[in-house]
Amino acid sequence: xxxxxxxxxxxxxxxxxxxxxxxxxxxxxxxxxxxxxxxxxxxxxxxxxxxxxxxxxxxxxxxxxxxxxxxxxxxxxxxxxxxxxxxxxxxxxxxxxxxxxxxxxxxxxxxxxxxxxxxxxxxxxxxxxxxxxxxxxxxxxxxxxxxxxxxxxxxxxxxxxxxxxxxxxxxxxxxxxxxxxxxxxxxxxxxxxxxxxxxxxxxxxxxxxxxxxxxxxxxxxxxxxxxxxxxxxxxxxxxxxxxxxxxxxxxxxxxxxxxxxxxxxxxxxxxxxxxxxxxxxxxxxxxxxxxxxxxxxxxxxxxxxxxxxxxxxxxxxxxxxxxxxxxxxxxxxxxxxxxxxxxxxxxxxxxxxxxxxxxxxxxxxxxxxxxxxxxxxxxxxxxxxxxxxxxxxxxxxxxxxxxxxxxxxxxxxxxxxxxxxxxxxxxxxxxxxxxxxxxxxxxxxxxxxxxxxxxxxxxxxxxxxxxxxxxxxxxxxxxxxxxxxxxxxxxxxxxxxxxxxxxxxxxxxxxxxxxxxxxx
Amino acid sequence: xxxxxxxxxxxxxxxxxxxxxxxxxxxxxxxxxxxxxxxxxxxxxxxxxxxxxxxxxxxxxxxxxxxxxxxxxxxxxxxxxxxxxxxxxxxxxxxxxxxxxxxxxxxxxxxxxxxxxxxxxxxxx
Amino acid sequence: xxxxxxxxxxxxxxxxxxxxxxxxxxxxxxxxxxxxxxxxxxxxxxxxxxxxxxxxxxxxxxxxxxxxxxxxxxxxxxxxxxxxxxxxxxxxxxxxxxxxxxxxxxxxxxxxxxx
Numbered sequence: 001x002x003x004x005x006x007x008x009x010x011x012x013x014x015x016x017x018x019x020x021x022x023x024x025x026x027x028x029x030x031x032x033x034x035x036x037x038x039x040x041x042x043x044x045x046x047x048x049x050x051x052x053x054x055x056x057x058x059x060x061x062x063x064x065x066x067x068x069x070x071x072x073x074x075x076x077x078x079x080x081x082x083x084x085x086x087x088x089x090x091x092x093x094x095x096x097x098x099x100x101x102x103x104x105x106x107x108x109x110x111x112x113x114x115x116x117x118x119x120x121x122x123x124x125x126x127x128x129x130x131x132x133x134x135x136x137x138x139x140x141x142x143x144x145x146x147x148x149x150x151x152x153x154x155x156x157x158x159x160x161x162x163x164x165x166x167x168x169x170x171x172x173x174x175x176x177x178x179x180x181x182x183x184x185x186x187x188x189x190x191x192x193x194x195x196x197x198x199x200x201x202x203x204x205x206x207x208x209x210x211x212x213x214x215x216x217x218x219x220x221x222x223x224x225x226x227x228x229x230x231x232x233x234x235x236x237x238x239x240x241x242x243x244x245x246x247x248x249x250x251x252x253x254x255x256x257x258x259x260x261x262x263x264x265x266x267x268x269x270x271x272x273x274x275x276x277x278x279x280x281x282x283x284x285x286x287x288x289x290x291x292x293x294x295x296x297x298x299x300x301x302x303x304x305x306x307x308x309x310x311x312x313x314x315x316x317x318x319x320x321x322x323x324x325x326x327x328x329x330x331x332x333x334x335x336x337x338x339x340x341x342x343x344x345x346x347x348x349x350x351x352x353x354x355x356x357x358x359x360x361x362x363x364x365x366x367x368x369x370x371x372x373x374x375x376x377x378x379x380x381x382x383x384x385x386x387x388x389x390x391x392x393x394x395x396x397x398x399x400x401x402x403x404x405x406x407x408x409x410x411x412x413x414x415x416x417x418x419x420x421x422x423x424x425x426x427x428x429x430x431x432x433x434x435x436x437x438x439x440x441x442x443x444x445x446x447x448x449x450x451x452x453x454x455x456x457x458x459x460x461x462x463x464x465x466x467x468x469x470x471x472x473x474x475x476x477x478x479x480x481x482x483x484x485x486x487x488x489x490x491x492x493x494x495x496x497x498x499x500x501x502x503x504x505x506x507x508x509x510x511x512x513x514x515x516x517x518x519x520x
Numbered sequence: 521x522x523x524x525x526x527x528x529x530x531x532x533x534x535x536x537x538x539x540x541x542x543x544x545x546x547x548x549x550x551x552x553x554x555x556x557x558x559x560x561x562x563x564x565x566x567x568x569x570x571x572x573x574x575x576x577x578x579x580x581x582x583x584x585x586x587x588x589x590x591x592x593x594x595x596x597x598x599x600x601x602x603x604x605x606x607x608x609x610x611x612x613x614x615x616x617x618x619x620x621x622x623x624x625x626x627x628x629x630x631x632x633x634x635x636x637x638x639x640x641x642x643x644x645x
Numbered sequence: 646x647x648x649x650x651x652x653x654x655x656x657x658x659x660x661x662x663x664x665x666x667x668x669x670x671x672x673x674x675x676x677x678x679x680x681x682x683x684x685x686x687x688x689x690x691x692x693x694x695x696x697x698x699x700x701x702x703x704x705x706x707x708x709x710x711x712x713x714x715x716x717x718x719x720x721x722x723x724x725x726x727x728x729x730x731x732x733x734x735x736x737x738x739x740x741x742x743x744x745x746x747x748x749x750x751x752x753x754x755x756x757x758x759x760x
Contacts, residue, residue, distance in 0.1 A: 551741055552738055637736060637738050638736050638738075641734065641736050
């Protein structure tokens, strides 16, 4: 085995190693600590990119911990599927790359942003834990392991949301998130346990090949569905999201966005790959569509009237997740019917995955811009800001790009993915693209408000001495801006080489099973 | 003593699962109706324990033994150790979250001076 | 890499838009060239006109705060916003309740609906 075969293990191992080396490295001085922080984030990014190269232009990667085959064969000839395995196909690799990019940008940003605060060791360790948890969710091929990674990322994010523990709001946000999250985690465990009880396995591919339709399976899919929808912030369960996003340190918020993306990955993986016999063409797809529409509309309605910048963006996250749920729901309704798939199903899935990549990049950029404003002015209240474009030209420029992209203004990437979602959801019902377009208009309206309130207008006396954010913060934002511009300029290349492959990998459940189980 | 418990379980059949369901409902009921943060934390711990009990029950096999023989033993009914492993992991995770939750409650009490969940609502709207 | 993106019903090409924006920018520059350069600097001619009054030094006293924008929208949607504000009550047990109710509803739907 050469090093290439071990890449999936490195994907989780590198951030975990970073987390546990932190207490030692953190006391060696500022320069070494910062170098260590950037180095490990960058190595994680490189690993995810090389996994992407191997998977997009090759076969899915399967990595079994401590063995060659995932089943343990006894001398008597019986074989038990007991080993833990990682399985990364094009769909998982896409999300892993998004997470690693956001983690790298957040690391660059945090170096300057957190410079004047203490508690670096804890911050760094939790940051790497959060990255490891989110990457593990995208890499694992085992449901119980998935639960463990969900919990790793949850516990790390509780700690990071409450990082500024002198602020009552931060503790409150963390507690509310934790309360619902713990109920959710236990329900997820009940679901996984029930599947184990019936099918004697927690390996996703093995479960998928054995899955039948039945009442137990329906209850289980409902449990897992709701838990992961809660984690990615779908409508009736979204209330933790603006609280947590607003109160976490900004470098972390950028990573929390991608953790919700990892939960979205899990949700879609469960619906498409583990329960295709129940979810395809049935109620599950419609539930996804309805929840998606509600998240889009109510999320943006709440965002329009907010006047605290990070809270406003937190509500926008809900409406953006709604777009992806809608698109993948349309794909799920079409899945199973070959003609529908070719007519609009693949377009919907490609659009949804494109939007997921876009969302995690421009949303992270927007949060970093908000953090840069907070760093410069010391307030998150839009009522108090004003006229900052003169003092902070770089932040302004990058904010404009990100805001235009999230509002779906052509020629930016946000428009392309939204356009694919409009066209494909129109085939199901015309009301769906109508809701999506109203949402898009309201998104533009609220970002016009943010732009007008924070950057335009006369200079305020309090902010005459405000200076541009330091270099490392701008570097973190620049990484995401470059990614946004690349997605803007080459949408056809990204679509045909990445999103289409991811959509095909997702729709082709048999290939997912075959990669682990061999020729069944 | 052990034999009598096993035979009692046999006669009860699946009723152990009923206990699990009752515990889960109890925990959910407490969580939704109680206003005291400590009581809510206790209810989450109960929920965690009932789920662990569920996992252990899944691995229960009547008359089964631990599969640690090198040679073929006389008892052929073996218990697959996976559910126990799952339970151990779940217990560790539940411990971590309960500890973190209690520490957050301490901080909340310091900041807000109350343990009533309805008074800790600065973030809304 | 440079080709356009087809969706089955239409196509998207970013470079058409970039050419379009380049054209618009040329137009804007052309219109801007009509502006007069011969105004008198440092006189009343380059003062901001603000209803004939003196412009205050601090911008805070003449800018519209963010929470006042879209006031009409908020008033028109008042019933919906009253509901939404009640929904985002801030109480942790309410949020747990929403989660449990959603699980029950989705579970019921999938259990009955199935395929």
